[in-house]
Amino acid sequence: MNDNAQFDARAIANLLLDTAEEQQLPVTNLMLQKLLYFTHGLHLSTTRMPLVDGYFEAWTYGPVHPNVYLTFKAAGSAPISWRATRSDYSTGRVLPIQPVEDADVVALARRVVATLGKLSASRLVALSHVPGGPWHAVANEARTRPGRGMRISDMLISERFDRHKLAVNGVDLGADPDQEAPLT
Numbered sequence: 001m002n003d004n005a006q007f008d009a010r011a012i013a014n015l016l017l018d019t020a021e022e023q024q025l026p027v028t029n030l031m032l033q034k035l036l037y038f039t040h041g042l043h044l045s046t047t048r049m050p051l052v053d054g055y056f057e058a059w060t061y062g063p064v065h066p067n068v069y070l071t072f073k074a075a076g077s078a079p080i081s082w083r084a085t086r087s088d089y090s091t092g093r094v095l096p097i098q099p100v101e102d103a104d105v106v107a108l109a110r111r112v113v114a115t116l117g118k119l120s121a122s123r124l125v126a127l128s129h130v131p132g133g134p135w136h137a138v139a140n141e142a143r144t145r146p147g148r149g150m151r152i153s154d155m156l157i158s159e160r161f162d163r164h165k166l167a168v169n170g171v172d173l174g175a176d177p178d179q180e181a182p183l184t
Contacts, residue, residue, distance in 0.1 A: 007100055009052035010084035012036060012109070013068045015100045017080055019113040026079035027117070029072045030061060034124035037063040039112045041134075043105070045161040050154050051105065058138040058150040062128030133163040 016035045020027045027035070036052070043051035056063040071084045085094050100106060116124060128135050134157045138150050 006050055006053050007102075007105070008086075008097060009036065009054050009065050009068050010071055010086070011097045011100050012039060012052050012105070013065075013071070014083045014097060015106065015109045016113060017083060019109050020117050023113060023117060025113065025117045028077055028079055028121060029069065029075050030077070030121045031117075031124055032072060032080060033064050033069060034062055034121075034128050035112055035116060036065055036068060037128060038116060039109055041157050041161040042112065043108060044154055044158045048158060055154075056152045056157070058135050058152050062125045063135050063152055130163050132160060134160045 013032055013036055016032060016039065017027055020035075037056055040051045040056070043049070052065065054065055054067050056065050068084070072080050075081070084097055086097050087093070088095055100109075116127075119127075130136060134152045137156060137160060138152050
């Protein structure tokens with residue numbers, strides 16, 4: 001794997017949606033945001049390199065990647081039934097986003113969806129709000145309501161991501177789900 005690789009966040013979102021569809025798991029925008037955040041955090045905590053471009057912000061219901069949020073906002077609270085695309089500004093054509101072919105990243109996405117994709121949106125939000133975790137640190141530091149513009153730095157995610165692993169009953173989010181105990 002190229003540790004310097006950084007993917008378009010929408011490509012990783014599409015990968016997560018495709019993986020969830022294969023496992024017959026409906027995914028809302030809120031759920032996608034958390035799955036994307038956990039995938040990015042796991043990659044960052046193990047490789048020390050960011051997985052996706054852009055950044056996450058500390059919104060009320062947890063970490064949000066603004067670009068991905070806007071891409072899937074129209075779904076509201078319903079399951080997402082389409083994939084992100086891109087626009088060619090020189091021609092005005094709508095084009096597909098290049099799919100992720102990195103085997104390690106695909107395997108990571110499969111593990112995250114298999115481990116966390118069956119959880120409810122409220123459970124994923126609770127996991128993203130774990131005390132001492134990145135979202136919690138930014139929200140508490142600001143001493144105001146979480147919201148747009150409150151960036152969660154990759155350095156903070158890298159430093160504090162281990163708290164998420166502890167919050168999931170000791171299950172290693174980065175491990176093969178077939179080797180782990182089921183979540184309760």
